[in-house]
Amino acid sequence: MAAHPLIGIPADRRMVGQHPFHMVGEKYARAILEAADAAPLLIPPFAQELKFTELLDRLDGLLFTGSPSNVEPHHYQGTPSEPGTLHEPARAATTLPLIRHAVERGVPVLGICRGFQEMNVAFGGTLWQKLQEVPGHLDHREPKDQPIDLQYAPVHEVTLAPGGVLRRLAGGAEKLRVNSLHGQGVRELGPGLTVEARAGDGVIEAFRVTAAPSFALAVQWHPEWRVLDNPFSTALFAEFGQACRQRA
Numbered sequence: 001m002a003a004h005p006l007i008g009i010p011a012d013r014r015m016v017g018q019h020p021f022h023m024v025g026e027k028y029a030r031a032i033l034e035a036a037d038a039a040p041l042l043i044p045p046f047a048q049e050l051k052f053t054e055l056l057d058r059l060d061g062l063l064f065t066g067s068p069s070n071v072e073p074h075h076y077q078g079t080p081s082e083p084g085t086l087h088e089p090a091r092a093a094t095t096l097p098l099i100r101h102a103v104e105r106g107v108p109v110l111g112i113c114r115g116f117q118e119m120n121v122a123f124g125g126t127l128w129q130k131l132q133e134v135p136g137h138l139d140h141r142e143p144k145d146q147p148i149d150l151q152y153a154p155v156h157e158v159t160l161a162p163g164g165v166l167r168r169l170a171g172g173a174e175k176l177r178v179n180s181l182h183g184q185g186v187r188e189l190g191p192g193l194t195v196e197a198r199a200g201d202g203v204i205e206a207f208r209v210t211a212a213p214s215f216a217l218a219v220q221w222h223p224e225w226r227v228l229d230n231p232f233s234t235a236l237f238a239e240f241g242q243a244c245r246q247r248a
C-alpha cells in the first residue's frame with residue numbers, strides 16, 4: 001500500500017503566556033487527513049533557518065491556512081495598519097518566499113483565507129485592509145457574536161469563472177454559495193494569476209496560478225470547515241490531494 005502524500009502546513013507563531021508556540025487550526029489538519037487523504041505536517045515559521053529547497057524535496061504539497069492575523073501592509077506597499085492589528089512577521093517571512101519556491105518547483109499548493117491573501121501578495125498583488133469601508137463592497141466579516149455554526153454558515157454566492165478549475169469541480173455550475181469570514185481582500189490581483197470566482201460585489205474570491213506546473217489555487221472562503229458535509233469542499237480537497245499523490 002502506498003504511503004499517504006505528505007502535506008506541509010506552515011504554522012502561526014503565537015505567545016501563550018510567556019512562551020512562543022507554533023499553531024495550526026485542527027480543522028485544516030483534519031481536512032487534509034479526511035478529504036485530501038494525506039498526512040499533515042506542521043512547518044515552524046523559521047524562515048532564516050529553513051532550507052526551502054530541502055524542505056520542498058520532502059513534501060508532496062503545501063496548505064496555506066487562514067488565521068486571525070493579517071499580512072503586514074509593507075509586503076504590498078500598503079498604508080500602515082491600525083494600532084492593535086494582529087500580524088505575524090515570522091509567518092509572513094516564511095510563507096511568502098515559500099509560496100513562490102513551491103509553485104516554481106511544481107509542488108501543489110492550496111491557499112485558504114489568509115493563505116489566499118498571502119498567495120496574492122507573493123505574486124505581486126495588493127490587498128484592501130478593510131473591505132467593509134470600501135464603497136460598493138459588502139461587509140465580508142462573520143458575525144462574531146453568533147454561535148460558530150452561524151459564523152461559518154454559507155452567506156453569499158460566488159460566480160465561478162467559465163473554464164476554471166472550480167467550475168469543473170462544481171460539475172459545471174455557475175454559482176456556489178460560500179461562507180465569509182474575512183475583513184481583508186484582493187485589491188489588485190498579482191501578475192500571473194487568473195480569477196476563478198468573484199462575489200456579487202466584484203471582490204475576487206478565488207484564483208489560480210495560471211502557468212503553474214501543478215495544482216496552485218486559492219480561495220477566500222473556508223472549505224475546510226466541516227469539509228465532509230459539503231460536496232464541493234470535499235471535491236476541492238480531493239483534487240488537491242490527488243495532485244499531491246501524483247507528485248509523491
